Amino acid sequence: MSEPVKKEVLIRARKILDEYLNDQNLRKTTERYAVLDELYKLPQDEHIDVESLFLKMRNKEYTISRATVYNSIDLLVECGLVVKHNFKDKNALYEPALTYEHHDHLVCNECFKIKEFLDPAIEDIKARVGESLSSKIKLHSLVFYGDCTISNCENLQRKQATS
Amino acid sequence: MSEPVKKEVLIRARKILDEYLNDQNLRKTTERYAVLDELYKLPQDEHIDVESLFLKMRNKEYTISRATVYNSIDLLVECGLVVKHNFKDKNALYEPALTYEHHDHLVCNECFKIKEFLDPAIEDIKARVGESLSSKIKLHSLVFYGDCTISNCENLQRKQATS
DNA sequence: ATTATTGCAAACGTTTTGCACTACC
DNA sequence: GGTAGTGCAAAACGTTTGCAATAAT
Numbered sequence: 432m433s434e435p436v437k438k439e440v441l442i443r444a445r446k447i448l449d450e451y452l453n454d455q456n457l458r459k460t461t462e463r464y465a466v467l468d469e470l471y472k473l474p475q476d477e478h479i480d481v482e483s484l485f486l487k488m489r490n491k492e493y494t495i496s497r498a499t500v501y502n503s504i505d506l507l508v509e510c511g512l513v514v515k516h517n518f519k520d521k522n523a524l525y526e527p528a529l530t531y532e533h534h535d536h537l538v539c540n541e542c543f544k545i546k547e548f549l550d551p552a553i554e555d556i557k558a559r560v561g562e563s564l565s566s567k568i569k570l571h572s573l574v575f576y577g578d579c580t581i582s583n584c585e586n587l588q589r590k591q592a593t594s
Numbered sequence: 595m596s597e598p599v600k601k602e603v604l605i606r607a608r609k610i611l612d613e614y615l616n617d618q619n620l621r622k623t624t625e626r627y628a629v630l631d632e633l634y635k636l637p638q639d640e641h642i643d644v645e646s647l648f649l650k651m652r653n654k655e656y657t658i659s660r661a662t663v664y665n666s667i668d669l670l671v672e673c674g675l676v677v678k679h680n681f682k683d684k685n686a687l688y689e690p691a692l693t694y695e696h697h698d699h700l701v702c703n704e705c706f707k708i709k710e711f712l713d714p715a716i717e718d719i720k721a722r723v724g725e726s727l728s729s730k731i732k733l734h735s736l737v738f739y740g741d742c743t744i745s746n747c748e749n750l751q752r753k754q755a756t757s
Numbered sequence: 758a759t760t761a762t763t764g765c766a767a768a769c770g771t772t773t774t775g776c777a778c779t780a781c782c
Numbered sequence: 783g784g785t786a787g788t789g790c791a792a793a794a795c796g797t798t799t800g801c802a803a804t805a806a807t
Contacts, residue, residue, distance in 0.1 A: 458781050458786055482771075496789040501772065517680050519735070522771065537727055548723050556713045557738060564700055564709050566740035572682070573736045575720060577729035621761055621806050645796080659764040664797070685796065 441471045444512050444529050451510040462495050466503040470513055471527045476547055478516060478524035518545075518574060535573040542584065604634045607675050607692050614673040625658050629666040633676055634690045639710055641679060641687035681708075681737060698736040705747065 448467055452459050469488055473479060479487075485500045504525060507513035516524045518538055534547040553573060561568040611630055615622050632651055636642060642650075648663045667688060670676035679687045681701055697710040716736060724731040 456786095460781075460787065462788075480771090494789090498773080498790075499788055502787080515682075517682055519678075519680055537723060537729055537731070539729065540732065546727050546729075548727060550719045550722060552715050552719050556715050556736075559713060560700060560711045560738060561740060564711060565742065565744045566700055566702065566709075566738070567743050568700070568738045568740035569703065570739040571737065572739075573719075574734065575723060575729070575731045576733040576735075577724060577731035579728065580730050581728045619761095623762065623806070625763075643796090657764090661765075661798080662763055665762080 440527075440529055441468065444471055444527070447512060447529075448507070448510065457506075462499045463503045463506065465493055465495065466500060467507060467512060470504075470507070470525060471530070473527065475530065476545065478526045478545060480522045480524055482522075484525070516572070516574075519576065535575075537575040537577060539584075540576055540578050542579065603690075603692055604631065607634055607690070610675060610692075611670070611673065620669075625662045626666045626669065628656055628658065629663060630670060630675060633667075633670070633688060634693070636690065638693065639708060641689045641708060643685045643687055645685070647688070679735070679737075682739065698738075700738040700740060702747075703739055703741050705742065 444467060445464065448463065449459070451457075452463070465488065466484070469484060470479070481497070481500055481504060484504070485495070485497050488495050488500070504513060504515075508515050508525075512528055513525050514528045516526070516536070518524060518536070532549055534549045535553065537546045537548060538544075539546070553571065557568050557571060560566075607630055608627065611626065612622070614620075615626070628651065629647070632647060633642070644660070644663055644667060647667070648658070648660050651658050651663070667676060667678075671678050671688075675691050676688050677691045679689070679699070681687060681699070695712055697712045698716065700709045700711060701707075702709070716734065720731050720734060723729075
């Protein structure tokens with residue numbers, strides 16, 4: 432299993448949030464930092480939805496409301512500390528933004544496991560398209576959906592075992 | 595403004611639906627063909643959501659229910675005649691699949707206009723990623739989000755005029 | 758005639774909102 | 783002390799579901 436983000440990254444993320452809240456004259460509430468912490472504690476390839484994050488936090492020391500999880504996570508997306516994904520047909524999923532290089536996602540059609548990849552050619556496409564359609568492209572979302580070709584995929588086996 | 599799909603394409607689409615319904619032993623209801631027709635009447639770069647399609651059809655000769663629009667459109671996606679998109683934060687949007695070559699989308703951050711593009715390098719990325727992550731990639735979704743660099747973008751002006 | 762499909766309205770799950778209360782500045 | 787932000791519950795929103803009525807085979 433992949434490791435959660437290093438402590439230094441979390442510290443850097445907290446600092447960025449500090450600055451953002453200062454700049455925007457927003458208040459430094461414990462809830463905002465708590466949501467940041469929880470998201471940055473996720474293992475590398477895990478993506479979480481708001482409801483799961485809410486329940487997870489409720490099961491710990493936190494007393495936080497659903498509405499505040501929604502508000503805080505939106506704020507974290509705005510200041511670039513968290514990335515929001517809208518994969519096919521699913522609720523929004525979130526992951527920390529500072530942790531690793533920018534990456535894209537491959538969703539398995541069979542077990543729904545999400546794998547990450549990085550292919551620099553996407554930047555070339557972005558440059559060409561931005562040029563030809565007169566747009567300064569800020570963000571992209573690239574998702575592949577495929578069938579696993581590993582003969583006994585552990586994710587699929589685990590999924591079958593539980594259903 | 596772009597033109598709607600040529601009549602030949604619609605005829606071809608209807609034929610494919612015929613065959614699909616035959617093969618699957620499903621019934622040829624007027625509603626299924628009506629939804630297909632309406633979607634294939636859209637101008638090239640227009641994408642529509644279920645509610646708008648439902649209202650549009652209700653305002654015409656059709657008497658169709660929301661549930662049937664949902665059911666029919668799902669069926670059309672399954673048989674490959676219609677493509678479903680999940681752009682950031684928005685409801686699902688649909689467009690006819692047979693009309694033009696496969697293309698991807700650039701969403702304007704300012705006016706939300708959706709432009710289409712085609713860059714073959716995406717297929718190279720797909721091949722590399724499929725190989726390295728052991729997946730037979732079937733589908734992809736590539737969306738760029740950018741700021742328009744056209745000095746007086748007509749879409750933006752139109753939007754500002756109405757707000 | 759049989760039964761898949763429809764239309765409607767109610768139910769569902771996620772997200773947003775309104776408002777009184779709380780805690781940050 | 784003033785007000786941004788919270789918690790809660792209700793509302794809103796897109797979508798799905800159950801079921802009786804309808805229409806395709």
